[in-house]
Amino acid sequence: MEPKIIAEIRELLQTPRRIVIFTHVNPDGDAMGSLMGLYHFLKKLRHEVTPVTPYEFPFFLSWLPGTDNVKVFTRQASEVIDKISEADIIFCVDFNDLRRLKEIEPHVTNSKAVKILIDHHPYPTQAFQYYIHRVNASAAAELVYDFILALGYQQVIDPVIAECIYAGIMSDTNSFNYNITDASTFRKVADLLEYGLDHNRIFGLLYDNYSFNRMRLMGFCLNQKMVILPQLHLGYIWLTQQEMKMYDFQIGDSEGFVNLPLSIRGIYISALLTEKDDYVRISCRSKGEFPVNKLCADHFEGGGHKNAAGGEIRLSMQQAMAEFEKIMEGYRDEIHRLYPNG
Numbered sequence: 001m002e003p004k005i006i007a008e009i010r011e012l013l014q015t016p017r018r019i020v021i022f023t024h025v026n027p028d029g030d031a032m033g034s035l036m037g038l039y040h041f042l043k044k045l046r047h048e049v050t051p052v053t054p055y056e057f058p059f060f061l062s063w064l065p066g067t068d069n070v071k072v073f074t075r076q077a078s079e080v081i082d083k084i085s086e087a088d089i090i091f092c093v094d095f096n097d098l099r100r101l102k103e104i105e106p107h108v109t110n111s112k113a114v115k116i117l118i119d120h121h122p123y124p125t126q127a128f129q130y131y132i133h134r135v136n137a138s139a140a141a142e143l144v145y146d147f148i149l150a151l152g153y154q155q156v157i158d159p160v161i162a163e164c165i166y167a168g169i170m171s172d173t174n175s176f177n178y179n180i181t182d183a184s185t186f187r188k189v190a191d192l193l194e195y196g197l198d199h200n201r202i203f204g205l206l207y208d209n210y211s212f213n214r215m216r217l218m219g220f221c222l223n224q225k226m227v228i229l230p231q232l233h234l235g236y237i238w239l240t241q242q243e244m245k246m247y248d249f250q251i252g253d254s255e256g257f258v259n260l261p262l263s264i265r266g267i268y269i270s271a272l273l274t275e276k277d278d279y280v281r282i283s284c285r286s287k288g289e290f291p292v293n294k295l296c297a298d299h300f301e302g303g304g305h306k307n308a309a310g311g312e313i314r315l316s317m318q319q320a321m322a323e324f325e326k327i328m329e330g331y332r333d334e335i336h337r338l339y340p341n342g
């Protein structure tokens with residue numbers, strides 16, 4: 001983190017400010033953990049802070065401390081617009097492009113507030129004054145932690161802030177397995193334990209907190225909706241709106257399903273195709289070198305990280321599946337080169 005940037009932000013935060021924090025649509029554990037961790041930190045510095053999500057956030061993340069204070073734009077648009085117009089500072093966490101704010105985007109773009117990005121997705125857009133940005137950070141939440149330390153406020157970190165940051169890192173690394181490039185993430189997590197974090201409790205809240213319907217839906221996916229293409233080291237799951245209705249689908253219920261095929265020996269690339277009203281949402285994951293962000297940018301109007309990305313296919317589900325398989329077939333040689341040992 002550039003000392004000059006940190007000094008300028010520290011100066012900005014010397015007086016009480018009106019601050020709005022945004023995270024992206026369909027927030028995951030890192031998005032919500034970063035949002036709430038930064039919220040609690042800035043509150044402790046006595047700023048007026050409003051955390052915002054564009055749409056509803058998933059119930060399985062509502063245990064994060066302070067989510068009662070989150071403003072959901074689809075329900076509280078005028079309040080959010082007022083907060084944006086009064087804001088001195090706007091933080092955006094865990095996304096790199098204001099378009100991921102959907103309908104809020106023009107309000108943020110036109111705001112005169114100082115805009116600060118805290119994110120780890122590659123190629124952030126030029127919409128911000130300050131960038132707290134590192135592509136090899138395990139999670140945006142890790143950058144929230146780095147940011148607090150760089151500002152020199154480690155004494156402010158309490159168990160609540162530690163829990164939010166930990167939940168973010170744990171979610172984005174699939175419990176410390178993905179996106180960790182060196183020992184530093186583990187050292188930071190060790191620090192969080194010393195700030196009073198109860199890590200067993202957070203594990204239970206993140207992973208043992210699902211509805212019966214979600215478990216049944218997962219069973220259905222594993223049993224009947226997974227397609228394996230061993231020659232491409234690829235597995236994917238596809239879900240229609242009708243099937244989701246059968247299991248009383250709630251936002252967040254398919255969280256993590258995209259990773260399921262990767263548990264199969266010899267499968268290194270996975271996807272989840274979810275039917276929406278007029279398109280198919282695609283999420284992709286890979287192990288190792290196959291860059292799913294490039295795949296999603298080149299074919300599915302999307303992007304993301306090398307090993308975790310997403311996009312959209314504007315076709316019916318049956319056509320989308322055929323299109324996806326055809327596109328992946330085109331990568332056969334590259335896949336065989338990247339995974340020579342099968």
Ligand SMILES: [Mn+2]
Binds near residue numbers: 030139140172
């Ligand atoms: Mn993230």
